[in-house]
Amino acid sequence: MxxxxxxxxxxxxxxxxxxxxxxxxxxxxxxxxxxxxxxxxxxxxxxxxxxxxxxxxxxxxxxxxxxxxxxxxxxxxxxxxxxxxxxxxxxxxxxxxxxxLATGREVFDWILDQGYYSERDTSNVIRQVLEAVAYLHSLKIVHRNLKLENLVYYNRLKNSKIVISDFHLAKLENGLIKEPCGTPEYLAPEVVGRQRYGRPVDCWAIGVIMYILLSGNPPFYEEVEEDDYENHDKNLFRKILAGNYEFDPPYWDDISQAAKELVTRLMEVDQDQRITAEEAISHEWISGNAASDKNIKDGVCAQIEKNFARAKWKVHGPHPVLRLRCSTGAEEISGVPLSGRAKKPACQQAKLLPLRPQPHCCGCPGSCQEGIHQVKGPRGRQGISMPRGGLNWAFPDLAATGFLSCLTFTLYFLAL
Missing domain, CATH: 3.30.200.20 (Phosphorylase Kinase; domain 1)
Structure with a gap:
C-alpha cells in the first residue's frame, strides 16, 4: 500500500x-x-x-x-x-x-573520470542544484545540509541529472530559525554566529560547493594536528565569520570573472545581502554564456585528490551535524560578544571528540561501482549514537564539564 x-x-x-x-x-x-x-x-x-x-x-x-x-x-x-x-x-x-535509487556517481568521482572538464560543466551542476533549491525555497523549505556528499548523479548515462538527497535536517521556515546545525565546512556565518537564519544558508552552501568544484579546494580549511578537532573547528569558524576566503593563484587564474562574482554573491557574509537561488539562476554564469569552456580538469583534479581523497580531511571536516551550543562559544571564536550574551558556562566549553565522524567510501571496487558504498569509520573507530543535540560525541573528561553535563550524560545512558 x-x-x-x-x-x-x-x-x-x-x-x-x-x-x-x-x-x-x-x-x-x-x-x-x-x-x-x-x-x-x-x-x-x-x-x-x-x-x-x-x-x-x-x-x-x-x-x-x-x-x-x-x-x-x-x-x-x-x-x-x-x-x-x-x-x-x-x-x-x-x-x-x-x-x-540513484545509481550514478558522486560529483567528485564524475569529475575525476572525465577527459575534459570546464566551467560549463560546473555551471550545469550548480544550475540544477539552484533550480531544486529555488523550488524548495518557494515552499519555504530550508535544506540546511547542502554539501557535495548529498549531490549524486541519478544514473550512469552521459547526460544524467543531479539529484539532492538527505532531508532529515530540512525545515519549514515558519519565521527565522534559531537551531544551529549542518556540516562545519558548509555553515553560513549566521549559523556559526548563532543568529537567527533562514533560506540564505542554502545559498551560502551552494557557494561553497561552487568554489570547490572550480578549484578543487575548500574555501575555508584549517590544517591542524590529528584529532585536534576543537582547534580545527574554532579556527574554521573564525574564518567563516569573517568571510576569510580568497581566489588564490594559480588555482583561480583560469577561472572567469563571472564565476568569481557569483561565488562572491553566494558567499556574502550578510545574509540580507546574499543573492537568492532564484536570482542566481538568472546570473550570466548560469543562464548566459559567461562560463568558460577552457579545460581545467588537471588543476581541479590534482587539488581534489590532495584535499578530499585523503582520510585526514574526511576525519576533520564532515561531522555529520554540528550543534554549536555543544562546542566552543561563537563569542570566543570571533572575539566579539554576540547580542550581549554572557559567556557560556563550562559545560558548553568542554573538549568534545567525535566518536563517529561522517562515514566515507572504502574504495571497494565492486559495490561502489553500482552506487552502493560500504562504510568504514576513519581508522576503524567505532562509537555509540547519542541523539541529543544531533551529534555523536564522547566526553573524555566529564569532571571538566560540570554537574549539568554529568547529569545529562548519566540520564542518557539510563535511558538506553
Whole structure:
C-alpha cells in the first residue's frame, strides 16, 4: 500500500513489520548515517530497486524527530532534481522510508573520470542544484545540509541529472530559525554566529560547493594536528565569520570573472545581502554564456585528490551535524560578544571528540561501482549514537564539564 499507514499525529495506526517484508526484500546495510541505516531494497512484484532508510525509534527522540521530519518534507516535494519519496511504513519500533535509487556517481568521482572538464560543466551542476533549491525555497523549505556528499548523479548515462538527497535536517521556515546545525565546512556565518537564519544558508552552501568544484579546494580549511578537532573547528569558524576566503593563484587564474562574482554573491557574509537561488539562476554564469569552456580538469583534479581523497580531511571536516551550543562559544571564536550574551558556562566549553565522524567510501571496487558504498569509520573507530543535540560525541573528561553535563550524560545512558 503506497505510503503504508503512516500517521504522524495523535492517532497511532502502525504497520506490521510483515507488511514491509511482504512487499520488499531488504539487502544488507550499505551505509550508516547519523540517524539511520540505509539498505538497497527490491520490490518483489516488480523487481524494481529502491533505497530504504530505516530509523530505530529506540535510538531516541532526536532520531524519531528526524524520521518524521524527513517524511513530512519529502511528501511535500516533487522535483526532477530531488530524490523522490516512494513509500513509507511506520511500525511500533521503526520508520522505513523508501526512496528512488540513484545509481550514478558522486560529483567528485564524475569529475575525476572525465577527459575534459570546464566551467560549463560546473555551471550545469550548480544550475540544477539552484533550480531544486529555488523550488524548495518557494515552499519555504530550508535544506540546511547542502554539501557535495548529498549531490549524486541519478544514473550512469552521459547526460544524467543531479539529484539532492538527505532531508532529515530540512525545515519549514515558519519565521527565522534559531537551531544551529549542518556540516562545519558548509555553515553560513549566521549559523556559526548563532543568529537567527533562514533560506540564505542554502545559498551560502551552494557557494561553497561552487568554489570547490572550480578549484578543487575548500574555501575555508584549517590544517591542524590529528584529532585536534576543537582547534580545527574554532579556527574554521573564525574564518567563516569573517568571510576569510580568497581566489588564490594559480588555482583561480583560469577561472572567469563571472564565476568569481557569483561565488562572491553566494558567499556574502550578510545574509540580507546574499543573492537568492532564484536570482542566481538568472546570473550570466548560469543562464548566459559567461562560463568558460577552457579545460581545467588537471588543476581541479590534482587539488581534489590532495584535499578530499585523503582520510585526514574526511576525519576533520564532515561531522555529520554540528550543534554549536555543544562546542566552543561563537563569542570566543570571533572575539566579539554576540547580542550581549554572557559567556557560556563550562559545560558548553568542554573538549568534545567525535566518536563517529561522517562515514566515507572504502574504495571497494565492486559495490561502489553500482552506487552502493560500504562504510568504514576513519581508522576503524567505532562509537555509540547519542541523539541529543544531533551529534555523536564522547566526553573524555566529564569532571571538566560540570554537574549539568554529568547529569545529562548519566540520564542518557539510563535511558538506553
Amino acid at each position: 503506497p505510503f503504508g499507514c503512516v500517521t504522524l499525529g495523535d492517532k497511532k495506526d502502525y504497520n506490521q513489520p510483515s507488511e514491509v517484508t511482504d512487499r520488499y526484500d531488504l539487502g544488507q546495510v550499505i551505509k550508516t548515517e547519523e540517524f539511520c541505516e540505509i539498505f538497497r531494497a527490491k520490490e518483489k512484484t516488480t523487481g524494481k530497486l529502491y533505497t530504504c532508510k530505516k530509523f530505530l525509534k529506540r535510538d531516541g527522540r532526536k532520531v524519531r524527530k528526524a524520521a518524521k521530519n524527513e517524511i513530512i518534507i519529502l511528501k511535500m516535494v516533487k522535483h526532477p532534481n530531488i530524490l523522490q519519496l516512494v513509500d513509507v511504513y511506520v511500525t511500533r519500533k521503526e520508520y522505513f522510508i523508501f526512496l528512488e
